[in-house]
Amino acid sequence: MNASQRPLLSQASRPLTVEIPAINEHGETVPTAIAGEHPLTLYVDKREIVTLMTLGAAPEALTIGWLRNQRLVRSLDEIASVQVDWEVDAVSVTTRNGLRDADEKLGSRTVTTGCGQGTVFGGLMDEIDQVRLPHDRLLKQSTLYALMEAVRHHESIYKQAGAVHGCALAQATPGGCEILMFFEDVGRHNAVDAIAGQMWLDGLEGADKIFYTTGRLTSEMVIKTAQMGIPFLVSRSGLTHMGWQIAQNIGLTMVGRAQGKHHLLFTGADRFVRD
Amino acid sequence: MNASQRPLLSQASRPLTVEIPAINEHGETVPTAIAGEHPLTLYVDKREIVTLMTLGAAPEALTIGWLRNQRLVRSLDEIASVQVDWEVDAVSVTTRNGLRDADEKLGSRTVTTGCGQGTVFGGLMDEIDQVRLPHDRLLKQSTLYALMEAVRHHESIYKQAGAVHGCALAQATPGGCEILMFFEDVGRHNAVDAIAGQMWLDGLEGADKIFYTTGRLTSEMVIKTAQMGIPFLVSRSGLTHMGWQIAQNIGLTMVGRAQGKHHLLFTGADRFVRD
Numbered sequence: 059m060n061a062s063q064r065p066l067l068s069q070a071s072r073p074l075t076v077e078i079p080a081i082n083e084h085g086e087t088v089p090t091a092i093a094g095e096h097p098l099t100l101y102v103d104k105r106e107i108v109t110l111m112t113l114g115a116a117p118e119a120l121t122i123g124w125l126r127n128q129r130l131v132r133s134l135d136e137i138a139s140v141q142v143d144w145e146v147d148a149v150s151v152t153t154r155n156g157l158r159d160a161d162e163k164l165g166s167r168t169v170t171t172g173c174g175q176g177t178v179f180g181g182l183m184d185e186i187d188q189v190r191l192p193h194d195r196l197l198k199q200s201t202l203y204a205l206m207e208a209v210r211h212h213e214s215i216y217k218q219a220g221a222v223h224g225c226a227l228a229q230a231t232p233g234g235c236e237i238l239m240f241f242e243d244v245g246r247h248n249a250v251d252a253i254a255g256q257m258w259l260d261g262l263e264g265a266d267k268i269f270y271t272t273g274r275l276t277s278e279m280v281i282k283t284a285q286m287g288i289p290f291l292v293s294r295s296g297l298t299h300m301g302w303q304i305a306q307n308i309g310l311t312m313v314g315r316a317q318g319k320h321h322l323l324f325t326g327a328d329r330f331v332r333d
Numbered sequence: 334m335n336a337s338q339r340p341l342l343s344q345a346s347r348p349l350t351v352e353i354p355a356i357n358e359h360g361e362t363v364p365t366a367i368a369g370e371h372p373l374t375l376y377v378d379k380r381e382i383v384t385l386m387t388l389g390a391a392p393e394a395l396t397i398g399w400l401r402n403q404r405l406v407r408s409l410d411e412i413a414s415v416q417v418d419w420e421v422d423a424v425s426v427t428t429r430n431g432l433r434d435a436d437e438k439l440g441s442r443t444v445t446t447g448c449g450q451g452t453v454f455g456g457l458m459d460e461i462d463q464v465r466l467p468h469d470r471l472l473k474q475s476t477l478y479a480l481m482e483a484v485r486h487h488e489s490i491y492k493q494a495g496a497v498h499g500c501a502l503a504q505a506t507p508g509g510c511e512i513l514m515f516f517e518d519v520g521r522h523n524a525v526d527a528i529a530g531q532m533w534l535d536g537l538e539g540a541d542k543i544f545y546t547t548g549r550l551t552s553e554m555v556i557k558t559a560q561m562g563i564p565f566l567v568s569r570s571g572l573t574h575m576g577w578q579i580a581q582n583i584g585l586t587m588v589g590r591a592q593g594k595h596h597l598l599f600t601g602a603d604r605f606v607r608d
Contacts, residue, residue, distance in 0.1 A: 076574045080589075080597040083474070085607055090597060095552055095573035111552065111575070199358070244551060244573050276519060277370055277386065298370035298519050299351045300386070314355075322355040322365060332360055 063135040065122070067259075070142035072096060072114030074242075093222050095244045096144070100124070102151045113222060113243045116252045117142040120243070121149045123255030127282050129185060130157050134258040186281050189308050191289040192265045197230070197311055198331045201268075204234030205292060206316055209270055212240040225249035226270040227257065227288075238262070246273040250282050257286065264288035275301045275314050275324070284308050289329060292316050297324055338410040340397070342534075345417035347371060347389030349517075368497050370519045371419070375399070377426045388497060388518045391527045392417040395518070396424045398530030402557050404460060405432050409533040461556050464583050466564040467540045472505070472586055473606045476543075479509030480567060481591055484545055487515040500524035501545040502532065502563075513537070521548040525557050532561065539563035550576045550589050550599070559583050564604060567591050572599055 072094055080090040098117055099109040102125070112120060118140045125131040131153070138152040205228050212226065223246030227238045239260075241252040250271070257264070264287030271279060275297035281304060283291045291305070292313045302324055305312045311326030323330055347369055355365040373392055374384040377400070387395060393415045400406040406428070413427040480503050487501060498521030502513045514535075516527040525546070532539070539562030546554060550572030556579060558566045566580070567588045577599055580587045586601030598605055 078574075078577055078599070080599050081602060081605075082598075083594060083596050088597070090599075092571065092577060093573050095575035097575075244549075274519075297367050299353075299367055300370035300372075302353055302367060319358060321358050322363070323357075324353070324355050324365075327356060330356075 064259075065134065065137040066139035066141070067118045068140065068142045070114075070117055070144055072117075072144065074113055074115055093244055097147045098142070099148045100151065101148060102130075102157055103153055104150075110248060111245060112248050114144070115243065116241060116256070117149055119241070119252040119255035119259060120248050121151060121255065122258060123251035123253065124248075125151065125157075126254045126258060127251050127285065129285075130159075132158065186284060186304065186308065189284045189287075191284060191287070191309055193289075193309065193328065195266060195289050196329050196331050197268065197290050197313075198333045200333050201230045201235045202292065202313065202316065202321060203319065205237075205268060205270060206318060208235055208237045209240075212237060223249050224272045225253050227253050227262070228268040228270055229266060230268070235268070238267070246271065247278070250279065254282070254286055268292060271295075274298065275305075275312060277301050277304055280304045280308075280310060280312065284310055289326070292321075339534075340409065340412040341414035341416070342393045343415065343417045345389075345392055345419055347392075347419060349388055349390055368519055372422045373417070374423045375426065376423060377405075377432055378428055379425075385523060386520060387523050389419070390518065391516060391531070392424055394516070394527040394530035394534060395523050396426060396530065397533060398526035398528065399523075400426065400432075401529045401533060402526050402560060404560075407433065461559060461579065461583065464559045464562075466559060466562070466584055468564075468584065468603065470541060470564050471604050471606050472543065472565050472588075473608045475608050476505045476510045477567065477588065477591065477596060478594065480512075480543060480545060481593060483510055483512045484515075487512060498524050499547045500528050502528050502537070503543040503545055504541060505543070510543070513542070521546065522553070525554065529557070529561055543567060546570075549573065550580075550587060552576050552579055555579045555583075555585060555587065559585055564601070567596075 074094055075091045077089050077091050079087050082088050094113050095111055096114045097109050098112050100107045121140050136153055138154050140151050142149045209226055222242040222244055224242040226240045228235050229238055239256050241249040243249040267288045268290040269283045269288045270292045272294055274295040275293050277300035280301045290311050294317050297314045305325040309326055311329040312324045313321050314324055315322045349369055350366045352364050352366050354362050357363050369388050370386055371389045372384050373387050375382045396415050411428055413429050415426050417424045484501055497517040497519055499517045501515045503510050504513055514528060514531050516524040518524040542563045543565040544558045544563045545567045547569055549570040550568050552575035555576045565586050569592050572589050580600040584601055586604040587599045588596050589599055590597045
């Protein structure tokens with residue numbers, strides 16, 4: 059994509075934590091850092107689409123990734139500009155040729171599982187069958203362990219304030235595993251969307267990547283990982299039956315309950331190498 | 334409410350966990366219980382409203398509570414019947430006089446924070462200022478400790494399969510604290526809604542109750558607790574800035590990071606008694 063096609067972006071990150079006084083079990087007042095949470099109303103070509111509740115760390119990437127994961131935009135060059143204005147808690151997106159199938163897709167809503175994307179407008183579920191994940195990619199157990207170690211150093215806001223979910227995009231290196239980007243948000247679905255948006259902005263493909271989430275492996279997490287073309291999904295949490303079924307159907311390699319040296323390989327064992 | 338006004342309910346609970354084979358870090362195949370997750374499309378008077386992803390433990394209470402918390406129904410007697418049919422993953426609600434402000438409310442959507450209610454249609458946020466919580470109710474620290482102890486025995490699915498959130502409705506007793514109902518779901522917002530629905534079905538008021546959640550104290554959890562008229566919100570997790578601001582504004586007594594003997598009192602200290 060040439061420079062002229064890159065969207066114009068604001069850089070409107072919010073302070074991520076706030077310190078409040080809390081009273082502990084002994085009656086002592088202790089300063090406590092808590093995570094920010096802000097409404098962000100998304101307008102596309104002046105049409106109000108949805109309001110997202112977000113930490114506000116990466117609102118531009120979040121907006122682009124949300125549109126991408128909703129399949130409302132198929133490539134970054136469809137977006138002319140993304141301008142966040144916290145004065146009015148709004149982000150204004152201008153497209154080059156309008157949203158595709160907007161009316162049709164915005165017509166039907168799915169409220170997905172808990173920490174999953176709050177709302178999935180029509181289309182996403184339908185298209186999952188068309189996803190093809192590369193089968194020539196492998197995940198070494200040593201790479202997985204390196205990822206676990208790398209992730210431990212990234213959950214800054216969680217360690218500080220809790221109440222956020224983290225997602226990481228990682229890649230195996232000769233020596234181990236490198237985290238390319240790490241997003242945290244009060245909504246896990248926001249962290250996923252922010253990664254999807256940043257992948258577009260950085261021109262990254264998913265085939266050789268590993269997606270890590272602190273959250274649960276629900277149907278919607280599996281679908282989004284696959285939609286991003288990423289064959290590996292790793293979580294320190296558990297899994298739902300529907301997430302497992304979809305991961306099996308599309309041949310995603312999914313590892314859950316990954317903490318330190320422990321993990322459970324749920325699906326896609328053909329891509330996993332114990333070394 | 335006389336019996337004739339009580340809605341006709343199906344009793345369509347789904348199996349809560351499924352056992353799948355997983356491969357652990359040593360390459361051993363271990364049978365692993367995972368939580369169910371099912372789409373449930375909600376029709377009201379034959380109009381499709383939304384699709385919820387749920388564990389399926391209490392779909393009727395979930396449906397009623399969802400309509401209640403969306404402020405689409407103001408009292409149980411507005412609902413004539415709630416019929417769940419898992420053959421088609423649908424729940425059909427028949428109202429006595431139609432949904433109020435349906436078009437207006439279904440027109441605007443808010444995707445709330447992560448584990449929060451996936452979608453809040455218009456209205457909920459607007460009405461929070463009208464909420465009045467009783468100030469003559471008190472929460473003793475000993476009651477809080479009794480609640481923590483009682484909760485430990487209820488998270489059956491979580492202990493078995495993880496990947497679910499739990500919510501409890503509790504009440505102080507002379508001796509300690511009694512859990513009146515406990516719901517788990519793959520979506521925490523579902524567990525909250527199921528409690529709201531069951532409170533209506535059981536004719537329970539919120540003023541003398543304590544609401545417990547395993548999940549985070551986001552704006553939407555605070556709003557829903559207040560909308561149910563419950564002055565006490567307890568969580569073992571952290572909170573967000575917006576959750577804190579709203580709890581302060583409406584005078585909710587909110588305790589977070591509650592685990593064993595530890596807890597942090599965030600707001601509404603006037604109702605908390607250290608005994």
